[in-house]
Each structure stands twice: as structure tokens, then as C-alpha cells.
Amino acid sequence: MTINLFQDPISSYRESDTDDDLDNEIAELERKLAAAKAKRCKHPRSRLEGDDSSSSSSPEQPLLAPNSALPLGSFAFSSGLESYLAHGHKSNPYHPHTSFAAFLPLSISSYASTTLPFVLSAHRDPSLSNLVELDDAQDASIICTVGRRASVAQGRALLGIWERSFSQSLPPLGSSVITAAQRGDLKAFGLLVKRGSSKEIPDASAHLAPLFGAICSVVGLSLQQTAYIFLFGHVKALVSAAVRAGMFGPYQAQKILAGETVQELITEMIKREWGTKVERAGQNVPVMDLWFGRHEVLYSRIFNS
Amino acid sequence: MNSPFPKSTSVPGQGHLVAKLLPEGISGLETFTYQYPLKLISPSRPSEDESVLVFLLSYGGGLVAGDKVNLKVDVRAKAKLTIVTQGHTKVFTSTSPDIVTRQDMHVHIASEGALCLLPDPVQPFAGSVYEQTQIFRLEEDASICLLDWVTRGRTARGENWSFVRWVGRNEIWVIPAAQEDGKTDSRERLLVRDAVILDSNRSHPELAKLRDSMHGVGIVGTLLLRGPLMKSLGDFFLAEFAALPRLGARDFRSDAAKQAAALAQATPREKWRAERLVMENNSKLLWSAANVRGCVVVKFGAPEVEDGRLWIGSMLQEEGSISHHFGDHALMCVR
Numbered sequence: 001m002t003i004n005l006f007q008d009p010i011s012s013y014r015e016s017d018t019d020d021d022l023d024n025e026i027a028e029l030e031r032k033l034a035a036a037k038a039k040r041c042k043h044p045r046s047r048l049e050g051d052d053s054s055s056s057s058s059p060e061q062p063l064l065a066p067n068s069a070l071p072l073g074s075f076a077f078s079s080g081l082e083s084y085l086a087h088g089h090k091s092n093p094y095h096p097h098t099s100f101a102a103f104l105p106l107s108i109s110s111y112a113s114t115t116l117p118f119v120l121s122a123h124r125d126p127s128l129s130n131l132v133e134l135d136d137a138q139d140a141s142i143i144c145t146v147g148r149r150a151s152v153a154q155g156r157a158l159l160g161i162w163e164r165s166f167s168q169s170l171p172p173l174g175s176s177v178i179t180a181a182q183r184g185d186l187k188a189f190g191l192l193v194k195r196g197s198s199k200e201i202p203d204a205s206a207h208l209a210p211l212f213g214a215i216c217s218v219v220g221l222s223l224q225q226t227a228y229i230f231l232f233g234h235v236k237a238l239v240s241a242a243v244r245a246g247m248f249g250p251y252q253a254q255k256i257l258a259g260e261t262v263q264e265l266i267t268e269m270i271k272r273e274w275g276t277k278v279e280r281a282g283q284n285v286p287v288m289d290l291w292f293g294r295h296e297v298l299y300s301r302i303f304n305s
Numbered sequence: 306m307n308s309p310f311p312k313s314t315s316v317p318g319q320g321h322l323v324a325k326l327l328p329e330g331i332s333g334l335e336t337f338t339y340q341y342p343l344k345l346i347s348p349s350r351p352s353e354d355e356s357v358l359v360f361l362l363s364y365g366g367g368l369v370a371g372d373k374v375n376l377k378v379d380v381r382a383k384a385k386l387t388i389v390t391q392g393h394t395k396v397f398t399s400t401s402p403d404i405v406t407r408q409d410m411h412v413h414i415a416s417e418g419a420l421c422l423l424p425d426p427v428q429p430f431a432g433s434v435y436e437q438t439q440i441f442r443l444e445e446d447a448s449i450c451l452l453d454w455v456t457r458g459r460t461a462r463g464e465n466w467s468f469v470r471w472v473g474r475n476e477i478w479v480i481p482a483a484q485e486d487g488k489t490d491s492r493e494r495l496l497v498r499d500a501v502i503l504d505s506n507r508s509h510p511e512l513a514k515l516r517d518s519m520h521g522v523g524i525v526g527t528l529l530l531r532g533p534l535m536k537s538l539g540d541f542f543l544a545e546f547a548a549l550p551r552l553g554a555r556d557f558r559s560d561a562a563k564q565a566a567a568l569a570q571a572t573p574r575e576k577w578r579a580e581r582l583v584m585e586n587n588s589k590l591l592w593s594a595a596n597v598r599g600c601v602v603v604k605f606g607a608p609e610v611e612d613g614r615l616w617i618g619s620m621l622q623e624e625g626s627i628s629h630h631f632g633d634h635a636l637m638c639v640r
Contacts, residue, residue, distance in 0.1 A: 282500025293593025299551035
């Protein structure tokens with residue numbers, strides 16, 4: 001398994017003269033680097049991508065996945081933030097103030113408890129059958145229209161990026177850790193998504209979380225990295241939504257992203273959900289469902305969620 | 306068959322209910338067993354009503370720490386069953402966070418059968434630990450109306466989401482109809498999984514305390530609807546949700562002009578809606594409705610428990626399907 005290679009690097013390779021062996025050695029060193037990074041991630045105090053001074057020699061995938069230019073369309077979604085702002089009002093004694101500092105931890109916690117188990121499970125087993133099952137279970141558990149729209153739109157965008165970009169720029173079979181079966185599974189999943197769209201309940205919807213887990217697993221990111229990048233992506237989208245909603249400026253946004261609070265929160269959330277089965281995932285901030293669902297009744301909207 | 310003294314099973318907290326269509330065309334109970342701390346009561350004259358009524362009770366009016374209730378319900382083809390409670394289901398304080406009070410319900414509804422489960426809310430006391438799992442397996446034409454709601458606790462004693470943990474999970478599955486030869490033709494499919502996890506344990510100091518994360522809401526509820534009998538009610542909730550006034554829209558009319566416009570509204574439905582919207586606004590009740598894979602999921606929350614009850618009761622009565630299909634007794638907990 002790919003993941004095992006990353007987490008327990010084998011140091012049995014010795015110098016050799018043939019080109020093939022040299023290639024193998026390079027690949028192995030890259031794996032070791034990734035494994036070392038993965039270990040680094042497991043330490044609670046560690047900083048992940050932020051202080052990566054050796055990024056020039058690192059595999060590109062860990063940097064591609066959290067890349068802001070990744071066309072997931074995340075900018076179109078505020079994950080309930082816009083609705084939260086609209087619902088907080090001076091006339092409401094129970095919710096008189098709105099602040100990003102209050103919303104952010106709740107949002108991370110809620111997002112982690114509802115969706116992170118799907119990412120983790122897909123990463124642990126990115127096979128077609130598991131991916132389809134997770135996608136279906138996620139489709140059944142997102143109980144509001146707006147949330148479903150956001151999850152599917154981003155999931156389909158990710159599938160598109162995989163099909164059009166990542167899968168084509170991967171190293172040729174044989175020289176990489178990605179097996180033909182894994183590529184085939186994602187391709188088959190893509191076909192299933194396209195085929196099922198006409199049914200009342202499609203066979204596959206392409207929700208973001210399971211696909212994200214599966215693709216990160218296939219390109220060789222560790223479980224911890226994948227989970228971190230997934231939640232960090234959520235925070236980035238939220239912060240950028242807050243900037244566009246006029247809550248604060250871009251410098252404050254970068255300060256939040258670089259801050260220890262976000263890092264600690266994400267790490268704690270990953271720890272909390274590490275062993276959560278997808279059947280046990282659920283909403284831990286019930287008002288979040290209300291804000292999310294009521295995004296549709298906002299008079300003016302700048303976001304899709 | 307409908308003896309007032311039904312026989313009891315021997316496993317604590319276990320119960321089994323089977324509702325079937327009697328030859329006279331009304332619904333009745335075929336099996337009716339329970340064991341302490343679970344208690345079931347069915348009024349003896351079921352014939353006047355559209356559905357057979359069962360009270361789901363517990364001895365002493367609540368569940369003490371460590372109680373495990375496990376109710377199995379079968380609704381046979383074309384039968385209609387209504388389950389209600391008498392007063393809040395109290396969950397008493399647990400002496401240790403490891404001692405979990407559980408209520409599980411496994412329901413199977415055969416083709417054209419229907420279940421209406423509109424109980425009182427669960428009221429978890431400070432320090433209680435509660436988990437509830439309700440799994441509904443419906444054949445293709447079966448119907449379900451399910452309300453699951455929980456309150457902040459005993460406000461008179463200052464409780465405000467003061468329990469240790471409350472977990473509620475509801476699943477609706479669609480299953481292939483039982484075949485003559487006992488084989489099934491396709492796999493079961495999960496339609497909706499609605500899970501709420503309220504945990505006082507914060508994994509990071511930046512996370513709001515449970516009571517703060519509730520944002521002043523004192524009751525949260527979920528209504529799940531599925532099946533041909535609930536089609537009209539589901540559409541009603543979706544239509545009313547779509548008809549909500551846009552949040553943040555400005556109304557420049559004077560109060561008098563608004564009132565005049567409200568009075569000029571012709572249909573009783575529109576008048577009712579205008580009154581309901583005033584009520585929603587005054588009680589700060591928030592709700593949303595969505596169609597999830599052929600089920601309608603309604604979520605609501607309100608600062609005051611009674612406002613939540615009034616609201617859901619008003620919605621269900623105005624539409625009328627529940628009374629029509631299950632009889633007025635189905636609504637007794639939401640009035």
C-alpha cells in the first residue's frame with residue numbers, strides 16, 4: 001500500500017549503477033521526505049506547510065492541494081458565514097453580536113464533525129466501492145440544500161481537476177507509487193458521476209470530502225497531511241469570504257491564517273475525528289444547520305452558501 | 306388482543322410493537338410487549354381513529370442513568386401507527402460520564418404502512434449522558450413522520466444545555482419489498498442520516514462552550530418526512546420555506562399600511578401565514594426545510610421551548626395531513 005510506504009520508509013536501497021536503480025533511489029528519497037514530513041505533522045506543536053523551508057525539493061503534491069489557484073470554486077461559498085452575519089442583529093437578544101473570531105472555531109468544529117470522517121475514510125481506502133459508498137452516505141447526511149450544492153459543486157470541480165490536470169501530469173505507471181487500479185477507480189467514479197445525474201437519487205454525486213480523501217491518498221499525501229489540508233482549505237475559504245464580506249482586510253486575513261489558533265484548532269479537530277466512523281459523523285453546532293439552510297432566504301447574497 | 310395488561314418480555318428496556326391492518330380495515334396491534342423501564346400503553350378503543358395509538362412511557366416519567374430502552378416496531382402493510390409520549394422524556398443526571406442512558410428504536414414499515422412519531426421533546430438534565438438512535442426501514446410506498454427534539458434542560462433550575470452529552474441519530478432507509486420467495490432484489494439504501502452531537506467536552510479552549518454555541522436557542526428540533534402520505538405535508542413545508550420573507554429586505558411601509566395590506570389578503574392561508582410570521586419573528590424562531598433524496602428535512606430552533614412547540618403544532622395543524630391520516634391524537638404532543 002502506498003500509505004505504508006510513506007509512513008514506514010524502507011531504507012533497504014543501496015547504491016547501484018543502473019539508471020533504473022538510480023530512479024528508484026530518487027523516488028525512495030522523495031518518499032522518505034514525505035514520510036518525515038508526515039511524522040513532523042503528527043507532533044502537536046509542528047507547523048505544517050507554513051514553515052516549510054525545504055519546499056523547493058519537496059514533492060509538489062502537498063503544495064498543489066492547498067493551492068489557492070486550485071479551481072475548486074471555493075470563493076463562491078462562505079460556509080454559512082454570510083447567513084450568520086445576516087442573522088445576528090441588535091434586535092436579537094440571543095445573538096446580538098457577530099464576530100469572525102466567534103464563528104471561525106465553531107465552523108471548523110462543525111465542518112470537522114460532519115465531513116472530516118469522510119475524508120479520513122476515503123483516504124484509508126480509496127477503492128471505487130468505498131468511494132461510492134462514502135459519497136452516497138455523505139449525500140444522505142448533508143441535510144440542507146445549500147450545503148449539498150456547495151459540497152457537490154466543489155467535489156465535481158475537484159474531479160474535473162483530477163481528470164483534466166492531475167491524472168495527466170502524473171508520472172508514468174511503473175515509476176510512481178500510484179497503481180493502475182487506483183487511477184482506474186477514480187476514472188470509473190468519474191463515469192459513475194456523469195451517468196447517474198439523471199436519476200432521482202444518483203449513484204454518485206461527487207461530494208468534496210470523500211473525493212478529496214481519495215485523490216490525496218492516490219497522489220501520496222499522508223492521512224494527517226490530507227486532513228490538515230482539507231480543514232485548512234475550509235479556513236482559507238472562510239477567511240477569504242470574510243474579506244469579501246467586508247469583515248476585515250487582507251492583512252488581518254493572513255494573520256488569522258498564519259496564527260497559532262487556527263493551527264491548534266485544526267490539529268485538535270483532526271485528533272478528535274481521527275477514529276470517528278462515518279456513521280457517527282454529525283452536526284455538533286445545530287444552529288449552523290439553521291444558518292446554512294436559511295442562506296436561501298437572504299435578500300441579497302454574494303455567496304452561494 | 307388489545308388487553309390492557311399486555312404480557313411483558315424478559316429483557317430490561319426491551320419492547321416490541323407490531324401494528325397491522327385488522328379485517329375491519331382499521332389498524333390494530335398484533336404484538337405489544339415491553340419491559341421495565343420501558344412502558345407502553347394503548348387506549349382500548351382504537352376503532353374510532355385513523356391509526357392505532359401507543360403511548361411510549363417510562364416508569365417515573367424519565368430515564369435514569371444507565372437505562373437502556375430498545376424498542377422494535379413493525380408496521381405491517383397498510384397499517385397506521387401513531388406513537389406519542391406524555392410529557393417531556395426526562396433524562397436524569399448520570400453519576401459518571403461513562404454511564405450512558407440509551408434509547409434505540411428500530412422500525413420497519415411495510416408497503417403502504419405509515420408511522421407518525423410526534424413525541425414530546427427530550428429534556429436532558431444537567432450532568433446527563435444520553436444517546437438515541439432511531440432507524441427507520443421503509444418499503445417503497447411506506448410513510449413516516451418523525452419529530453426529534455431536545456431542550457436545554459430545566460430552565461427553572463438554571464439548566465442551560467448543562468448536560469454532559471446528548472447524541473441523536475435518525476436514519477431513513479428504503480428497502481426492497483419482501484418478496485414471495487424471501488429474496489430481495491436490490492440492496493437497502495440510506496436516504497437520510499441526520500445526526501446531532503451535543504458534547505460539553507471542548508477539545509480546544511477557543512471553542513465556544515456548548516451553551517454559547519447554541520446562540521440562545523433553547524430547543525432544537527428535526528422533522529423528517531417521507532412517503533406518499535407525507536407528500537403533501539413535505540411540499541407544504543418546502544413551499545412555506547420558499548415563501549419566507551427575504552432576510553435583510555427593507556420594508557418602507559408604515560405599520561398601518563402593513564396592517565392594511567395584511568388584512569386585505571384574501572385567503573385564510575395567507576392570513577395564517579402572516580400571523581405565523583409575526584410569531585416567528587417575535588419568538589426568534591429560525592427554521593429551514595430541504596428536500597434530501599425524496600425526504601423532507603425540517604430543522605428549527607427557538608429560544609423558548611413552548612414557542613417551538615407552538616410553531617411546529619401550528620404548521621402541522623394548518624396543513625392537516627397528520628390529523629387526516631393519523632387522527633387528531635397524533636398531534637397531542639405538539640399542541
